[in-house]
Structure formats: C-alpha cells, structure tokens
Amino acid sequence: MPAPSRTSLEAIVAAGTALLEEAGPDGLTMQAVATRVGVRAPSLYKRVAGRDALVRLVAEAAVRDLTEVLEAATPPDADPAAALVDLAHALRRFAHARPAAFRLIFWSGAEATRPSPELNARAVAPVLRVCAALAGEDRALEAARTVTAWAAGFVGMELADAFRSGGDVDEAFEFGARRLAGAIAAG
Amino acid sequence: MPAPSRTSLEAIVAAGTALLEEAGPDGLTMQAVATRVGVRAPSLYKRVAGRDALVRLVAEAAVRDLTEVLEAATPPDADPAAALVDLAHALRRFAHARPAAFRLIFWSGAEATRPSPELNARAVAPVLRVCAALAGEDRALEAARTVTAWAAGFVGMELADAFRSGGDVDEAFEFGARRLAGAIAAG
DNA sequence: ACCTGAACACCGTTCAAGT
DNA sequence: ACCTGAACACCGTTCAAGT
Numbered sequence: 026m027p028a029p030s031r032t033s034l035e036a037i038v039a040a041g042t043a044l045l046e047e048a049g050p051d052g053l054t055m056q057a058v059a060t061r062v063g064v065r066a067p068s069l070y071k072r073v074a075g076r077d078a079l080v081r082l083v084a085e086a087a088v089r090d091l092t093e094v095l096e097a098a099t100p101p102d103a104d105p106a107a108a109l110v111d112l113a114h115a116l117r118r119f120a121h122a123r124p125a126a127f128r129l130i131f132w133s134g135a136e137a138t139r140p141s142p143e144l145n146a147r148a149v150a151p152v153l154r155v156c157a158a159l160a161g162e163d164r165a166l167e168a169a170r171t172v173t174a175w176a177a178g179f180v181g182m183e184l185a186d187a188f189r190s191g192g193d194v195d196e197a198f199e200f201g202a203r204r205l206a207g208a209i210a211a212g
Numbered sequence: 213m214p215a216p217s218r219t220s221l222e223a224i225v226a227a228g229t230a231l232l233e234e235a236g237p238d239g240l241t242m243q244a245v246a247t248r249v250g251v252r253a254p255s256l257y258k259r260v261a262g263r264d265a266l267v268r269l270v271a272e273a274a275v276r277d278l279t280e281v282l283e284a285a286t287p288p289d290a291d292p293a294a295a296l297v298d299l300a301h302a303l304r305r306f307a308h309a310r311p312a313a314f315r316l317i318f319w320s321g322a323e324a325t326r327p328s329p330e331l332n333a334r335a336v337a338p339v340l341r342v343c344a345a346l347a348g349e350d351r352a353l354e355a356a357r358t359v360t361a362w363a364a365g366f367v368g369m370e371l372a373d374a375f376r377s378g379g380d381v382d383e384a385f386e387f388g389a390r391r392l393a394g395a396i397a398a399g
Numbered sequence: 400a401c402c403t404g405a406a407c408a409c410c411g412t413t414c415a416a417g418t
Numbered sequence: 419a420c421c422t423g424a425a426c427a428c429c430g431t432t433c434a435a436g437t
Binding site: 049050051125128131132133134135136139142145146164166167168170171173174175176177178179181182184185186187188189190191192196197200201204205207208209211 | 236237238312315318319320321322323326329332333351353354355357358360361362363364365366368369371372373374375376377378379383384387388391392394395396398
C-alpha cells in the first residue's frame with residue numbers, strides 16, 4: 026500500500042539552506058531539517074544519502090545562485106576594468122546576504138561536503154572572461170586566480186571579523202579592486 | 213588528600229594541535245584529546261572550559277607559530293618588494309605544513325573558537341610594516357589588507373582544491389605576488 | 400512506497416563519589 | 419586537588435515494523 030510523499034528533495038535542500046544561515050553549519054542537523062519539512066529524521070534518508078550529501082547539495086545550490094549573481098553583474102559590452110570592480114562588489118554583496126553559504130562555497134574544509142569543481146568553475150567563468158579581456162588570453166587564468174583569491178579572501182576575512190584595526194573596510198575593498206584591476210591589466 | 217596532576221594545559225593543547233591535523237576539526241574531540249594525554253574526558257574540564265575554548269587555544273597557539281614564521285621572513289634591511297614576496301611564500305609554506313591550523317586561523321566561522329584579534333594583528337604586523345615601506349604610511353593599512361586577503365585567499369582556495377582547471381599553481385602564486393607588490397607600490 | 404519508533408554508537412558536559 | 423564512572427541531552431544512522 027503506497028504511502029504518499031510528505032516532502033521532497035527540493036524542500037529538504039531549501040530547509041537546509043535556511044537553517045544554514047539561521048543556525049550556522051552546526052545548526053544544520055538532520056533532525057532540524059526533518060522538523061522543518063514536517064517529517065522524522067530517518068525519512069530524510071529516502072532522498073539524501075546522509076548529512077554530508079545534504080550539506081553538499083546546499084552548497085551546490087548556493088554556487089548556482091552565486092553563478093547567476095556574477096553573470097548578471099557582467100553585461101557583455103561592459104568596460105573590462107569596470108566589470109572587474111562590479112564583479113568584486115557582486116561577490117561581496119552575495120557574501121553579506123548569505124555569509125554561511127559563502128563560507129561553505131569557498132572555505133568548506135571537508136572534502137565530503139565540497140561543491141563539485143565543475144560548478145565552481147562555472148561560477149567563476151565571468152571572472153575568467155573579464156580577466157582575458159584585461160590581461161590577455163595567456164594570462165587570463167593566473168589573473169582570474171589572483172582576483173578571485175583576493176576577493177574571496179577579503180570577504181572571508183571580513184566575515185571572520187578580521188578587520189578590526191580600524192580603517193574603512195569599504196574603502197579598503199575599493200582600493201583593492203582598483204589596484205588589482207590595474208595590476209592585472211599592466212603588461 | 214591531594215591527587216597528583218596527570219596532565220597539563222600545555223599537553224592538552226599539544227594533543228589538540230596534533231589531532232587537528234591528523235583527524236581534522238571533527239576529529240578534535242574531547243575524548244580523543246583525553247585519550248591522547250592519558251586521562252578521561254571529564255578531567256579536561258579542570259583545565260579547559262570546554263571544547264570551544266580548547267579549539268580557540270589551539271588556534272591561538274597556531275597564530276603564535278605563524279607570527280614567528282612571518283617575522284623570520286622579514287629581516288629589517290630587506291628590499292620591501294622582495295620582502296612582500298617572501299612573506300607570501302612563508303605564509304604559503306605554513307599553510308602547506310599545517311593546513312588545518314591555517315584554516316582555523318583564517319576561516320574559522322565560529323565566533324567562539326576564533327583566535328583573539330590582538331593575536332591576529334601581531335601576526336600580520338610584518339605585512340603592515342612592509343606595506344608601509346611600499347605604499348606609504350597613509351595607504352599601509354589598505355595595502356596590507358589587500359595583500360593579506362589575496363595571500364590567505366589564494367592558499368585557502370588551494371587547500372580547498374579550488375584550482376583544478378589546470379595551469380601551474382606555483383606560477384599563479386608567483387604571478388599574484390609580483391603583481392600585487394607592483395600594484396601596492398604604484399602611486 | 401514512504402514513514403516511523405526504537406536502537407546503536409557516538410558526541411559534549413555535569414556531578415557525585417572516590418583517592 | 420585531581421580523577422573517574424555514571425548519567426543526560428544531543429547527534430547521525432540503521433532497520434524492522436507499520437500503513
């Protein structure tokens with residue numbers, strides 16, 4: 026006698042995403058997710074292999090959201106240097122809106138919960154495109170890694186509250202973005 | 213009737229440090245630490261407030277080690293641009309030797325386990341000094357944040373296995389270090 | 400076909416009892 | 419003064435039993 030589904034993978038990932046921001050990574054428990062979707066914890070295992078798999082799904086959904094944000098920030102006809110600064114700001118806005126998701130995407134230590142590299146590559150594709158225009162095809166990859174490392178590092182440190190020695194953080198970000206755009210472009 | 217101490221805070225922190233690298237943050241459990249120092253878990257609470265406090269102590273010890281590494285990398289009479297590149301390499305070497313500790317220092321999400329900002333500031337002081345020489349006192353803070361964000365971001369992404377699209381990672385690091393030194397120095 | 404309670408092996412933490 | 423076993427509230431996960 027078949028029993029009707031009382032939840033869905035989509036609802037589970039959405040619950041996980043919400044819990045991640047509201048309660049942090051430690052608050053993203055199978056039990057909390059189950060309660061949220063109106064089911065008992067063991068039922069989740071019908072749709073998800075386990076907690077690690079769920080966290081990865083949450084991370085991958087976040088990467089897809091980030092991809093959209095970054096693509097929206099780079100209209101095809103934009104000036105490359107300006108586009109690079111815009112990309113940096115878009116990444117920072119995403120991180121401020123969803124700090125836990127941002128951390129999960131970039132600094133998730135555990136192999137088991139890491140989003141697939143292909144998805145990450147797609148997210149960073151706009152950066153690569155702009156860097157190619159700015160630094161030339163040969164240098165595009167190195168340039169993109171430099172910019173991405175700086176932007177992700179800056180925002181990560183900001184979220185970790187690492188900038189406490191005074192000074193204007195917005196200005197420091199602006200400073201970095203401009204200087205990097207210049208450094209990438211320079212011969 | 214006094215009982216003799218069977219362990220010490222120092223031994224506990226050392227055991228935590230070792231476990232962190234060997235078994236990851238999740239492997240750093242009170243029980244594993246206790247076993248390692250030859251005692252039962254409840255005994256640890258005589259010397260440490262709890263797991264979060266222990267993780268913080270481990271992180272702070274790591275920051276002190278990193279501070280020494282960075283100070284050793286910047287002899288007072290070095291050329292500033294070369295010193296900046298040396299600092300970046302020293303940070304990267306530390307991260308490769310102790311990846312879990314590095315992550316804990318820079319990307320620890322949880323407030324409760326974060327090393328004190330004063331300690332972090334001391335660690336980054338050599339960077340600030342070199343940046344002042346390179347960019348001028350006015351720009352030193354922004355420049356240091358730019359460089360630190362890039363270096364920590366790059367190495368963090370490297371540890372997270374984010375650089376899979378081919379290309380030489382060592383070269384990308386070198387590229388970034390040189391370009392940043394130039395960008396910081398430029399007017 | 401899906402959901403559940405019960406159970407298991409693990410956590411962190413507290414505390415009364417031992418020496 | 420320090421250490422311990424026992425206990426508690428929580429995890430993730432498995433599985434037989436229900437519908």
